[in-house]
Every structure is written in structure tokens, then in C-alpha cells.
Amino acid sequence: MNATQQASAFGERLPTELEISNAETLRQIVASQVKDDGDTIINVSNEQGEALPVTLSPALAHSFLEVLRVISSGRGFQLIPLDSQLTTQQAADLLNVSRPHLIKVLERGDIPFERVGRHRRIKASELLKYKEKRDDKRASALADMAEFDGKHGLL
Structure with a gap:
């Protein structure tokens, strides 16, 4: 797969086996951190290896998990803004x-x-x-x- 194919959105192609596996791993990590009663804070490392906190509101966390769930199931998808x-x-x-x-x-x-x-x-x-x-x-x-x-x- 070339770089153009890898960069194209999942609305145009299905995820690769590696992407499916990575999405499932990331989904499990984020799901284990999500709080039902408030914001979720996860730490993400930048290129220098510094851990940076990222705050996910409940809506953002659940939306992110849903996208990861779709990818890890091997399906493509499109995001459509409601005002489109x-x-x-x-x-x-x-x-x-x-x-x-x-x-x-x-x-x-x-x-x-x-x-x-x-x-x-x-x-x-x-x-x-x-x-x-x-x-x-x-x-x-x-x-x-x-x-x-x-x-x-x-x-």
C-alpha cells in the first residue's frame, strides 16, 4: 500500500489489518480510562517523550471510542457534520x-x-x-x- 492509499480516509477504503489491530488496542486503552461521571484525562507522549495530559469530555470520549470501534471491526465510515x-x-x-x-x-x-x-x-x-x-x-x-x-x- 502506498502513502496516498494509507492517508486516504476510511470513507474511501477499508482499514488495513494493522489499522484494525491498532484501533482495537487504542480502544481498549481509552475505554479502560473513561469515567462515566465526568471528564477523562489521558496522557499522550509527544515526540520528545513528554507525557501531555489530554482531557476528553464524556461526549468526546464516547465519540472517539465509537470511531475506534468501527475501525477495529474492519469497516469504513464517513463523518458527516449535522449542518452538511x-x-x-x-x-x-x-x-x-x-x-x-x-x-x-x-x-x-x-x-x-x-x-x-x-x-x-x-x-x-x-x-x-x-x-x-x-x-x-x-x-x-x-x-x-x-x-x-x-x-x-x-x-
């Missing part, structure tokens, strides 16, 4: 639906969007709100089906 404006193709990809289906959802008014010329743009935060509602509705429907099956001996 997504194209319809990007939004469809995130929802794992076709672009024509997403257009129907947008035109029904289920997800707010804006037009930039002829193109639709969806704010990432709005898309994620819709996804959460959709996923909750699906989980509820599956739970109802499982309950029905249990009551009627269909398991």
Missing part, C-alpha cells in the same frame, strides 16, 4: 434506498429540503431525524409482529 447539505444521492445512500424513492419521500414532505437551482439539498440533521423516526417505526412494527406471533403460537 447532502445531495439526493448522498441522502439516498445513507438511508439505503433508491434515489427515486427518496425523491418521493421528499415530495411528500416527510423530510424538509431546499432547492439550489434545479437540485434538492437535504440537511444531514433533518435526514437523521427522519431515519431515526423511520427506524423506530420499523422496530415497533417488528415488536408488534413478534407479540402477535407469540400470542397465536406462530413462533
Whole structure:
């Protein structure tokens, strides 16, 4: 693997075996230090070998651990700021639906969007709100089906 491939983000490639192993080791180290009730302070050595304290808020620590968890599982990922404006193709990809289906959802008014010329743009935060509602509705429907099956001996 050349330097360009190594430097490219995980949204463009999968982690190497070494990266997976290193991410898991780092995840275990950070996880062992994380405090549930406040900031976590970890020491990181600089090039001169001096230990420098780094303070991680609970949100930062848990986000960092989640990124390390994804990498150590061998998966690629993309970070998307909540205020990002997504194209319809990007939004469809995130929802794992076709672009024509997403257009129907947008035109029904289920997800707010804006037009930039002829193109639709969806704010990432709005898309994620819709996804959460959709996923909750699906989980509820599956739970109802499982309950029905249990009551009627269909398991």
C-alpha cells in the first residue's frame, strides 16, 4: 500500500489489518480510562517523550471510542457534520434506498429540503431525524409482529 492509499480516509477504503489491530488496542486503552461521571484525562507522549495530559469530555470520549470501534471491526465510515447539505444521492445512500424513492419521500414532505437551482439539498440533521423516526417505526412494527406471533403460537 502506498502513502496516498494509507492517508486516504476510511470513507474511501477499508482499514488495513494493522489499522484494525491498532484501533482495537487504542480502544481498549481509552475505554479502560473513561469515567462515566465526568471528564477523562489521558496522557499522550509527544515526540520528545513528554507525557501531555489530554482531557476528553464524556461526549468526546464516547465519540472517539465509537470511531475506534468501527475501525477495529474492519469497516469504513464517513463523518458527516449535522449542518452538511447532502445531495439526493448522498441522502439516498445513507438511508439505503433508491434515489427515486427518496425523491418521493421528499415530495411528500416527510423530510424538509431546499432547492439550489434545479437540485434538492437535504440537511444531514433533518435526514437523521427522519431515519431515526423511520427506524423506530420499523422496530415497533417488528415488536408488534413478534407479540402477535407469540400470542397465536406462530413462533
